[in-house]
Amino acid sequence: xxxxxxxxxxxxxxxxxxxxxxxxxxxxxxxxxxxxxxxxxxxxxxxxxxxxxxxxxxxxxxxxxxxxxxxxxxxxxxxxxxxxxxxxxxxxxxxxxxxxxxxxxxxxxxxxxxxxxxxxxxxxxxxxxxxxxxxxxxxxxxxxxxxxxxxxxxxxxxxxxxxxxxxxxxxxxxxxxxxxxxxxxxxxxxxxxxxxxxxxxxxxxxxxxxxxxxxxxxxxxxxxxxxxxxxxxxxxxxxxxxxxxxxxxxxxxxxxxxxxxxxxxxxxxxxxxxxxxxxxxxxxxxxxxxxxxxxxxxxxxxxxxxxxxxxxxxxxxxxxxxxxxxxxxxxxxxxxxxxxxxxxxxxxxxxxxxxxxxxxxxxxxxxxxxxxxxxxxxxxxxxxxxxxxxxxxxxxxxxxxxxxxxxxxxxxxxxxxxxxxxxxxxxxxxxxxxxxxxxxxxx
Amino acid sequence: xxxxxxxxxxxxxxxxxxxxxxxxxxxxxxxxxxxxxxxxxxxxxxxxxxxxxxxxxxxxxxxxxxxxxxxxxxxxxxxxxxxxxxxxxxxxxxxxxxxxxxxxxxxxxxxxxxxxxxxxxxxxxxxxxxxxxxxxxxxxxxxxxxxxxxxxxxxxxxxxxxxxxxxxxxxxxxxxxxxxxxxxxxxxxxxxxxxxxxxxxxxxxxxxxxxxxxxxxxxxxxxxxxxxxxxxxxxxxxxxxxxxxxxxxxxxxxxxxxxxxxxxxxxxxxxxxxx
Numbered sequence: 001x002x003x004x005x006x007x008x009x010x011x012x013x014x015x016x017x018x019x020x021x022x023x024x025x026x027x028x029x030x031x032x033x034x035x036x037x038x039x040x041x042x043x044x045x046x047x048x049x050x051x052x053x054x055x056x057x058x059x060x061x062x063x064x065x066x067x068x069x070x071x072x073x074x075x076x077x078x079x080x081x082x083x084x085x086x087x088x089x090x091x092x093x094x095x096x097x098x099x100x101x102x103x104x105x106x107x108x109x110x111x112x113x114x115x116x117x118x119x120x121x122x123x124x125x126x127x128x129x130x131x132x133x134x135x136x137x138x139x140x141x142x143x144x145x146x147x148x149x150x151x152x153x154x155x156x157x158x159x160x161x162x163x164x165x166x167x168x169x170x171x172x173x174x175x176x177x178x179x180x181x182x183x184x185x186x187x188x189x190x191x192x193x194x195x196x197x198x199x200x201x202x203x204x205x206x207x208x209x210x211x212x213x214x215x216x217x218x219x220x221x222x223x224x225x226x227x228x229x230x231x232x233x234x235x236x237x238x239x240x241x242x243x244x245x246x247x248x249x250x251x252x253x254x255x256x257x258x259x260x261x262x263x264x265x266x267x268x269x270x271x272x273x274x275x276x277x278x279x280x281x282x283x284x285x286x287x288x289x290x291x292x293x294x295x296x297x298x299x300x301x302x303x304x305x306x307x308x309x310x311x312x313x314x315x316x317x318x319x320x321x322x323x324x325x326x327x328x329x330x331x332x333x334x335x336x337x338x339x340x341x342x343x344x345x346x347x348x349x350x351x352x353x354x355x356x357x358x359x360x361x362x363x364x365x366x367x368x369x370x371x372x373x374x375x376x377x378x379x380x381x382x383x384x385x386x387x388x389x390x391x392x393x394x395x396x397x398x399x400x401x402x403x404x405x406x407x408x409x410x411x412x413x414x415x416x417x418x419x420x421x422x423x424x425x426x427x428x429x430x431x432x433x434x435x436x437x438x439x440x441x442x443x
Numbered sequence: 444x445x446x447x448x449x450x451x452x453x454x455x456x457x458x459x460x461x462x463x464x465x466x467x468x469x470x471x472x473x474x475x476x477x478x479x480x481x482x483x484x485x486x487x488x489x490x491x492x493x494x495x496x497x498x499x500x501x502x503x504x505x506x507x508x509x510x511x512x513x514x515x516x517x518x519x520x521x522x523x524x525x526x527x528x529x530x531x532x533x534x535x536x537x538x539x540x541x542x543x544x545x546x547x548x549x550x551x552x553x554x555x556x557x558x559x560x561x562x563x564x565x566x567x568x569x570x571x572x573x574x575x576x577x578x579x580x581x582x583x584x585x586x587x588x589x590x591x592x593x594x595x596x597x598x599x600x601x602x603x604x605x606x607x608x609x610x611x612x613x614x615x616x617x618x619x620x621x622x623x624x625x626x627x628x629x630x631x632x633x634x635x636x637x638x639x640x641x642x643x644x645x646x647x648x649x650x651x652x653x654x655x656x657x658x659x660x661x662x663x664x665x666x667x668x669x670x671x672x673x674x675x676x677x678x679x680x681x682x683x684x685x686x687x688x689x690x691x692x693x694x695x696x697x698x699x700x701x702x703x704x705x706x707x708x709x710x711x712x713x714x715x716x717x718x
Contacts, residue, residue, distance in 0.1 A: 050658060052674070052675065054675055054678060075660070076660050077657075077658060077660070077663075077671050078667075078671040079671075079675060082670070083654045087655060087658070090567050090568075090655060093568070094568050094571035094572075096576070257676065259479065262480045262680075263480040266477070266481060281678075282680055285681055286480070288477045289477060289481070351678060351679075
């Protein structure tokens with residue numbers, strides 16, 4: 001994720017090129033035509049699959065052993081924004097994209113807009129398994145349309161509050177349940193010599209998760225035009241809230257995913273982190289000295305007693321345009337993302353948190369975790385997963401949006417401007433970017 | 444005297460500036476993961492290099508060693524062959540008169556101006572047409588091209604290979620190819636070493652081409668491999684120490700190449716100066 005900004009700059013130029021040559025305006029957004037038919041192939045099939053999940057080979061090996069007639073060849077490389085997405089675009093252009101690829105939710109619309117995906121809604125394995133997925137994750141791959149499935153949800157990142165149980169108890173501060181309490185606690189934590197959290201200055205995905213929870217809706221697509229709005233009421237509320245904490249210096253501004261960042265947690269300088277389920281592993285491996293002192297609570301709410309969660313991250317297994325075996329590909333994608341065997345392995349190898357309704361009750365996810373004082377932390381995330389509001393949509397140019405926004409966020413943290421300014425800038429540059437790629441925008 | 448000490452001071456600062464990152468890398472690679480975040484970045488904590496190395500070499504069936512080997516094959520092979528090609532081409536341009544000679548040379552010079560980055564995508568499309576992406580050759584063949592080497596070889600051959608000598612060789616009955624390999628290359632040797640080194644570093648550092656061409660992890664050069672691990676650090680934070688240790692190991696071949704080859708380089712530059 002942290003490479004986004006850097007590569008974003010390098011890649012958007014080539015992206016723009018690809019977009020220009022991918023045809024007129026019409027085929028990019030009005031592709032609401034129903035899913036094509038999807039028949040099983042006769043005879044043995046070999047599928048190619050590109051992913052960057054550590055250990056994915058071992059999961060695929062299990063499939064290959066059981067399905068001699070549908071063999072999957074897996075390839076791995078850097079993560080999506082680290083270059084693999086660009087490779088997908090290149091391969092689509094050259095007409096030799098793999099059958100399946102891992103694509104994060106926020107990148108799926110880019111592939112959709114450039115007509116790089118196959119709608120597999122009509123494939124029997126997909127139609128049969130659809131109801132197993134949590135509604136909002138399904139919306140991420142169907143874009144909220146009927147009879148659409150441009151991939152199969154893989155993992156999700158429901159958010160909750162990681163906090164230092166010991167420090168909160170020692171300082172006599174109750175664990176915040178609302179954002180109001182969180183801000184009040186921030187003052188007390190500062191007085192006790194710490195920071196309530198490290199505000200993620202360069203990774204705007206966390207902020208997106210917070211806006212998502214508050215009800216912010218950044219993008220909408222009515223079938224012909226995109227609406228871009230980074231300044232709706234909810235997003236503005238979240239931006240003002242964090243801006244206030246930044247201005248009062250109640251949050252620290254260590255860049256995320258760095259050693260200093262780890263060390264702030266390890267030394268007890270930062271007391272909480274509002275993060276996704278995979279954050280559990282970031283803390284335990286980044287701050288090993290604090291083992292046993294952490295706990296997880298539901299994310300603070302805007303209205304006391306409400307139960308709404310945000311989401312940060314998550315990906316899908318998409319079936320690319322040009323795949324000759326959409327039926328078998330979707331069969332594999334469904335197995336990969338619904339079978340207990342595969343989900344357990346994915347969780348074990350790469351800490352993926354399933355997108356299925358029953359995923360939260362996997363044996364591996366029902367145990368107490370020592371690092372969190374033996375708490376069954378995944379129960380909290382299982383609830384959060386069902387509390388994520390369903391209709392958040394990503395736009396088709398997220399890479400460049402992230403780059404602009406994170407520049408603005410960094411400036412805001414160092415006192416040059418505000419988060420609001422950053423979002424305003426992100427909005428105008430996103431609209432510009434869409435237009436430059438001939439993607440229709442409603443204004 | 445004053446200017447000398449000022450020069451020494453500047454040199455000292457520069458040396459420090461260039462060596463500190465390498466020192467940091469070395470110190471970092473000797474630490475355990477928790478020490479890495481919690482101890483002074485420029486000094487040792489508990490010495491953990493051995494277990495870092497063993498973890499690096501064993502992680503995922505020793506794929507790191509494979510990457511090192513790939514890098515050495517891509518880089519060593521391409522630099523060697525590329526140098527020979529560049530030398531032959533530059534030599535021909537310098538020593539033979541034929542129609543279109545200057546035009547060819549100008550085109551080659553133009554090639555120096557085209558960054559490898561800009562060529563990566565067109566190359567990918569060409570190799571896709573041939574169904575040859577994701578193979579050893581898709582990275583190796585484009586790496587052979589070295590227009591700057593041709594330029595350097597021509598300049599150097601013009602200056603260091605006397606026409607009279609070639610004339611004499613011809614009179615003695617030596618063929619052109621034989622003359623080139625037995626007489627001319629010896630005279631051009633310092634230039635060849637320079638070309639080789641430049642080429643070696645350029646291919647070693649060429650990151651975009653393998654990134655675009657290769658999907659199979661077993662074919663990655665070490666730069667791309669470490670990069671792909673680094674992009675997974677969010678998912679698996681334990682990879683950070685492997686990336687760090689791997690980075691340290693991966694610069695060893697470059698250091699060896701420089702230490703070994705700079706002897707030739709220095710003697711060559713010296714002999715040119717005396718003349």
